[in-house]
Amino acid sequence: AQKVTQAQTEISVVEKEDVTLDCVYETRDTTYYLFWYKQPPSGELVFLIRRNSFDEQNEISGRYSWNFQKSTSSFNFTITASQVVDSAVYFCALSEAFDGEKLTFGTGTRLTIIP
């Protein structure tokens, strides 16, 4: 069965520090997709990135970067030079090709950026 683990329940960092959010996944499928979503204090869920299992190239988008490593079943998310607006709950999620209707979420990491 698919499973996503976000071991960090809460993280607090001072503004401008870098921070990495960990995500470890389990899947029986060779084809799968990994996602990150952001949930700011306003409550809506915002899509950040999608990665398929055949593409291990790391991705950078502005201050955000993602490190996908199949060898360790991890899909970590790094925010560089954090800002107060980055304060949110971040969810990692997994979708298998075999069971595509189910997007399984981790329990989330609450990130607080201290001004």
Added chain:
Amino acid sequence: IAGITQAPTSQILAAGRRMTLRCTQDMRHNAMYWYRQDLGLGLRLIHYSNTAGTTGKGEVPDGYSVSRANTDDFPLTLASAVPSQTSVYFCASRPQALPAGELFFGEGSRLTVL
């Protein structure tokens, strides 16, 4: 309307009462989903619908039912609410029921069952 609209935004409900959470999307997406969000548990799938006229059970379907009479609407019904159903409920959709597709979420419905 743009995206997904959920109603009500918030509701307090007595145990044993029937409640329907409404979800409407105007993106003509085929696939729709209901999740509940609980502290420490993340988001868990309740029910889903890959296309109008079909529904399926997710991870935590007990006590909930859904229907998908048309493409736009996907209501979630609690036939007899219990306190453990106190949660924030999110409706979501994506164009097709494909694993690669990102989900678009509504703003959530906060339900308290007393």
